[in-house]
Amino acid sequence: xxxxxxxxxxxxxxxxxxxxxxLAMDLLHPSGELSLRLLVIALLPGPLIEFFGAxxxxxxxxxxxxxxxxxxxxxxxLHLVFYGIDMGAIAPIIAEFTLPAIWTGWLGFALMLAAxxxxxxxxxxxxxxxxxxxxxxxxxxxxxxxxxxxxxLDWSWIPAVVHxxxxxxxxxxxxxARARRKSSVKGTA
Amino acid sequence: xxxKLIASALxxxxxxxxxxxLADGDIACKSGPKDKWQPVTKLKKAAWMEGWKIIKTxxxxxxxxxxxxxxxxQVVEAFFHPVTLEKLVVIRRGSEIYRKKGFTG
Numbered sequence: 001x002x003x004x005x006x007x008x009x010x011x012x013x014x015x016x017x018x019x020x021x022x023l024a025m026d027l028l029h030p031s032g033e034l035s036l037r038l039l040v041i042a043l044l045p046g047p048l049i050e051f052f053g054a055x056x057x058x059x060x061x062x063x064x065x066x067x068x069x070x071x072x073x074x075x076x077x078l079h080l081v082f083y084g085i086d087m088g089a090i091a092p093i094i095a096e097f098t099l100p101a102i103w104t105g106w107l108g109f110a111l112m113l114a115a116x117x118x119x120x121x122x123x124x125x126x127x128x129x130x131x132x133x134x135x136x137x138x139x140x141x142x143x144x145x146x147x148x149x150x151x152x153l154d155w156s157w158i159p160a161v162v163h164x165x166x167x168x169x170x171x172x173x174x175x176x177a178r179a180r181r182k183s184s185v186k187g188t189a
Numbered sequence: 190x191x192x193k194l195i196a197s198a199l200x201x202x203x204x205x206x207x208x209x210x211l212a213d214g215d216i217a218c219k220s221g222p223k224d225k226w227q228p229v230t231k232l233k234k235a236a237w238m239e240g241w242k243i244i245k246t247x248x249x250x251x252x253x254x255x256x257x258x259x260x261x262x263q264v265v266e267a268f269f270h271p272v273t274l275e276k277l278v279v280i281r282r283g284s285e286i287y288r289k290k291g292f293t294g
Contacts, residue, residue, distance in 0.1 A: 025244055025256060086244070092262030101283040153283040 003064065007071045010034055011078055024085035031082055035075035036146050036163055039112070042068035043139060043167050047174035066119050069139060073116035076109050076146075101152035108145035111138040143167065216268050216278055217294040218252040226271040229253075235274045236267070252277070 014027050045061040052058055087093045096102050115136050118124070124132045147160040220226065229246055232253045236243050241257035244264075248254070253269040265286070267279040277294065279287035 023245060087262075087264060088258065089262060092258075092264070095262065096264075096282060099282045099284070155283060 003067060007038075007067070007074075011075065014078065014082075018082070018085075024082040027082045028079060028086065031075050031079040032146075032150070033159075035072050035079055035112075036143070036150070038068050038072035038075060039139060039143055039146070040163055040166055042066075042072055043143065044170050047170040051170075051173035051177040069112075069136075070116050070119050073112040076112050080109060101149060104145045104152060105149035108142045108149060111142035111145065115139050115142070140167075215250075216252055217250060218268065218270050218277060219294060220251045220271040223271075226253075227274050231274060232269055232271075235269060235276070239267075239276070241265075241267075 010030070014031060018024060018027060042065050045058055045065050049058045049062055054062075084093065097106065115138050118127060118132060118135055127135070143164070147164055151157060151160050232246055232255065233243055236246075236255045236257055239257075240260040241255070244256040244258065246253065246255050248271075249268065251271070253271045253274075255267045255269060257265055257267065259265055263281055265279050265281045267287075268277045269275065270277055275289060276287070277289050277292050278285060
């Protein structure tokens with residue numbers, strides 16, 4: 001509960017800034033970036049736990065993973081609301097939907113929506129582990145599309161690299177762990 | 190211990206990664222000293238003459254920058270020369286849709 005309240009603080013600040021006359025346009029960056037960061041945080045504990053083993057810190061992080069993921073979707077939705085306010089009408093939104101800088105964002109959002117909408121135990125049981133996992137893995141594709149969305153809008157590579165780096169490092173560690181396990185299995189056989 | 194440190198460092202990187210400013214500061218207007226610049230009200234008029242509805246104006250490097258809705262509802266960011274108030278570059282969602290002939294800044 002306290003965790004959710006903490007995650008809601010930035011949203012509250014953004015919405016109250018909007019109410020006090022801040023331009024929706026100026027809230028696009030903070031909401032989009034926070035969404036991406038939460039998504040990265042949700043993607044890290046899985047591979048990290050495979051490398052570091054299940055210590056208390058990582059187990060705690062893993063237990064919160066779903067919350068981080070759903071919160072990432074929440075901020076993406078808020079980002080979309082700000083976008084809608086900034087655009088002011090449906091027609092121009094549709095008109096620019098085909099621009100690469102825009103549809104990449106929509107696709108990232110759609111994938112996060114899919115993952116978030118089944119982020120509960122009931123959906124997991126109903127879908128079966130494999131199918132459920134497949135949809136959740138869409139979060140990685142969502143990350144890539146969101147980063148593309150950002151790069152295509154701002155033409156600045158550094159933020160994209162900074163955000164994707166932890167995920168790449170975590171996966172590199174995961175592969176190291178897997179390779180080690182394989183070689184140790186061979187060694188004992 | 191080291192492992193914990195690395196893990197915390199990764200988490201911290203994800204959370205507090207620096208956020209570089211918008212990358213549109215790379216348009217140079219070569220506009221000279223600011224006391225020779227036209228006032229922002231004239232800039233607003235120039236944008237209004239385009240038929241645009243202004244969202245906001247700001248100074249970007251040595252250029253005037255206007256965020257606006259065009260007549261057809263497109264959201265654009267445009268760079269104006271602060272002295273001549275000429276429209277130099279117009280960007281729509283990250284792609285350049287207008288550049289004044291011969292302008293290379």
